[in-house]
């Protein structure tokens with residue numbers, strides 16, 4: 001797989017930070033699981049991928065920040081680009097890529113360290129050597145996710161002692177402290193109660209005013225509440241494909257594909 005950085009001139013400025021996914025196909029060993037998936041996730045907006053279990057939504061997210069590199073036998077074709085990031089480092093250096101493309105998983109996955117160290121660790125790993133700068137960025141990230149007031153008196157306590165919702169917000173802060181351009185989210189609320197879900201949804205909405213957000217969700221109601229672009233994936237002849245992509249409101253109101261129409265009846 002390659003990463004493209006080809007946007008130029010005026011188009012480049014207008015679409016800076018947009019995610020361009022082109023012709024992604026994925027095999028696990030001999031088994032093709034995703035074929036020829038292409039779409040653009042615009043900057044300052046939320047794009048949601050929906051579709052039944054096993055149609056390859058998480059696999060597409062994993063390709064974008066190259067988690068698939070770590071799966072033995074996984075083979076990815078196609079390209080991913082982030083407009084305006086013109087260097088080729090993204091191809092060579094997965095650490096740089098992960099700084100630009102943060103990810104939030106279904107289950108909160110804090111490191112078994114203190115609250116503070118979860119964020120400090122991320123910054124140290126990414127070469128932020130100045131202690132004052134680290135302290136400042138950690139505080140700002142915790143404020144951004146609404147955790148600062150809740151945890152400021154126990155920053156050295158274990159992150160594992162936080163509630164599930166707080167852990168998820170900490171994981172979001174851990175991604176945000178690196179100033180990513182794109183945030184990927186794989187069913188970020190599915191392990192949370194409705195109150196924690198609402199909190200995370202509010203944060204995602206806020207985040208989308210400054211970032212490119214691409215999320216996978218099983219909740220059609222959530223996709224409807226949050227997404228401005230919608231991609232519908234489906235297993236066709238045993239392989240995951242994007243069967244419809246476009247403005248979320250238009251697809252919810254009047255889907256072009258019968259399969260989408262049938263799926264949205266579950267909303």
Ligand SMILES: Nc1ncnc2c1ncn2[C@@H]1O[C@H](COP(=O)(O)OP(=O)(O)OP(=O)(O)O)[C@@H](O)[C@H]1O
Nearest residue numbers: 028033051052053054055056057058059060071240
């Ligand atoms: N590491 C792996 N090795 C082999 N096959 C895998 C691996 N990971 C995923 N798959 C297969 O790839 C297909 C797509 O899985 P994926 O998790 O991307 O689908 P999904 O749409 O995200 O599903 P869900 O909504 O249930 O999370 C499935 O058939 C799955 O079994």
